[in-house]
Amino acid sequence: MTILVTGGAGFIGSNFLHQAVNCFSEKIICVDNLSYASDYEQIKDLPIEFCNANIIDQHYCDYIFKKYKPKTIFHFAAESHVDNSIKDCSKFIDTNVHGTVNLLNLSVKYDIERFHHISTDEVYGSLNYEDPPFTETTPYDPQNPYSASKASSDHFVATYHNTYGLPTIITNCSNNYGPRQNKEKLIPKIISNVLQNKEIPIYGKGENIRDWIFVDDHCRAIIDLYHYGTVGEKYNIGGECELRNIDLVRRIINLMNGDEKLIKFVDDRPGHDLRYAMDNSKIKNAVDFYPQYDIKTGLRKTISWYENN
Numbered sequence: 244m245t246i247l248v249t250g251g252a253g254f255i256g257s258n259f260l261h262q263a264v265n266c267f268s269e270k271i272i273c274v275d276n277l278s279y280a281s282d283y284e285q286i287k288d289l290p291i292e293f294c295n296a297n298i299i300d301q302h303y304c305d306y307i308f309k310k311y312k313p314k315t316i317f318h319f320a321a322e323s324h325v326d327n328s329i330k331d332c333s334k335f336i337d338t339n340v341h342g343t344v345n346l347l348n349l350s351v352k353y354d355i356e357r358f359h360h361i362s363t364d365e366v367y368g369s370l371n372y373e374d375p376p377f378t379e380t381t382p383y384d385p386q387n388p389y390s391a392s393k394a395s396s397d398h399f400v401a402t403y404h405n406t407y408g409l410p411t412i413i414t415n416c417s418n419n420y421g422p423r424q425n426k427e428k429l430i431p432k433i434i435s436n437v438l439q440n441k442e443i444p445i446y447g448k449g450e451n452i453r454d455w456i457f458v459d460d461h462c463r464a465i466i467d468l469y470h471y472g473t474v475g476e477k478y479n480i481g482g483e484c485e486l487r488n489i490d491l492v493r494r495i496i497n498l499m500n501g502d503e504k505l506i507k508f509v510d511d512r513p514g515h516d517l518r519y520a521m522d523n524s525k526i527k528n529a530v531d532f533y534p535q536y537d538i539k540t541g542l543r544k545t546i547s548w549y550e551n552n
């Protein structure tokens with residue numbers, strides 16, 4: 244019996260592997276094609292087996308399933324950067340949709356006992372300031388090509404549970420931050436630019452609101468749901484920390500004793516979602532999940548990791 248983790252060389256997947264090796268006795272197999280967003284160095288010393296494979300490769304993935312006989316899959320692999328999806332969404336359709344469907348087909352074929360699909364709050368679209376947070380029954384309304392591809396993959400996962408009885412769980416999480424994230428993303432970019440005394444570009448006026456969760460809290464929620472979650476269900480995972488981008492940037496600059504004059508407002512991202520917010524009631528009731536890291540502690544840990552790496 245083995246556990247297969249896709250995308251384990253990426254940001255959340257690698258943090259998940261660091262937790263998982265201490266939580267599971269089963270052998271862990273990581274499948275990742277080492278795209279630009281990955282960092283193999285971060286997982287190379289872990290007691291796992293690594294397969295450099297593309298999840299859209301039907302034959303090679305079939306070989307991996309046959310060889311390692313996984314019973315559980317944690318599916319993190321994805322193209323994950325909204326800006327890239329706006330420039331060209333073809334890879335997003337390939338990996339996020341076709342890659343996921345390939346893994347679903349193999350999971351049916353090889354009688355997988357749990358397929359945990361990692362998804363995002365962005366599938367629900369954008370909230371106004373006064374709207375209540377997203378719940379698991381909020382209709383999907385993706386607003387950019389990345390979130391459309393993730394919404395599509397969520398629908399396929401749900402239909403494979405309904406149609407083929409595949410034991411699935413879907414989680415939709417808010418914005419993660421923490422060690423090991425690629426510098427293209429907001430928080431690593433801010434930290435890196437403060438360290439180099441470079442301008443910090445902020446979309447629009449920085450008024451967009453995101454809910455932030457420390458990556459270790461997200462990974463712990465996934466492991467809790469492995470033990471106590473209900474098959475066929477979907478769960479929101481939020482950090483209970485809504486912040487305007489501009490306030491987040493100022494917090495980081497102040498924690499690093501940087502200069503707020505580095506902030507530079509740039510043209511807004513096309514179709515930029517105004518606000519995301521998550522209602523954690525369901526996962527609280529199901530597995531007693533609460534985010535353990537407040538933003539200050541999480542940011543301090545994150546900044547310190549980037550300073551040392």
Ligand code: NAD
Pocket residue numbers: 249250251252253254255256274275276277278279280281282296297298299318319320321322323324338342361362363364393415416417418419420424425
């Ligand atoms: P990431 O871009 O840092 O890592 C993705 C990993 O997947 C990389 O290691 C990459 O090499 C791998 N990968 C990409 N395409 C692949 C392919 N075709 N075959 C094999 N491996 C492939 O992304 P992340 O931020 O760690 O996100 C992981 C998952 O969590 C994604 O599904 C994402 O949608 C979801 N998610 C992310 C956030 C966030 O804030 N980062 C929030 C909610 C949900």
